[in-house]
Amino acid sequence: MSLSSTTDRAPETANHGIVELDQALNLPGLTRWTRLVLHLARRLEYGTILVTLPEGPTVALRGRTPGPSVDFIMRDQGLSRRLLLRGGLGFAEAIWTANGRRPILLPCSAS
Numbered sequence: 001m002s003l004s005s006t007t008d009r010a011p012e013t014a015n016h017g018i019v020e021l022d023q024a025l026n027l028p029g030l031t032r033w034t035r036l037v038l039h040l041a042r043r044l045e046y047g048t049i050l051v052t053l054p055e056g057p058t059v060a061l062r063g064r065t066p067g068p069s070v071d072f073i074m075r076d077q078g079l080s081r082r083l084l085l086r087g088g089l090g091f092a093e094a095i096w097t098a099n100g101r102r103p104i105l106l107p108c109s110a111s
Contacts, residue, residue: 017057017058018050018057018058018059018060019057019058019059019060020059020060020062021038021041021042021059021060021061021062024038024053024057024059025038025039027053027056027057029055029056030053030056030077031077031080031081033077033078033080033081033084034053034074034077034080036080036084037080037083037084038051038059038061041061044061044062044063044064045063045064045065045067046063046064046065046066046067046068047063047066047067047068047069047070048060048061048062048063048067048068048069048070049061049069049070049071049072050069050070050071050072051072051073051074052071052072052073052074053074053077054074054075054076054077058071
């Protein structure tokens with residue numbers, strides 16, 4: 001897993017910008033699993049997760065209250081299916097078996 005500063009953000013983010021969750025649910029090319037994960041993200045209590053989708057924009061998942069932020073680069077939408085079917089274990093397995101390329105978590109700020 002690679003950690004770096006927000007100035008080292010992936011080129012995908014720069015090319016597509018950031019969209020809010022409601023806009024993201026209508027994006028073409030999302031699997032039903034990814035749409036469901038994004039929909040469930042409405043339950044986020046605090047903090048912000050910026051999820052860069054494969055070949056797509058970055059989606060801002062904002063909690064009800066401010067808190068820490070993290071960037072997550074999703075290289076494969078199959079991660080969503082594993083997360084929903086196997087929970088945290090599926091998420092961890094997907095990170096370590098994603099075709100030799102791991103999703104990247106980038107800390108943004110500690111608000």
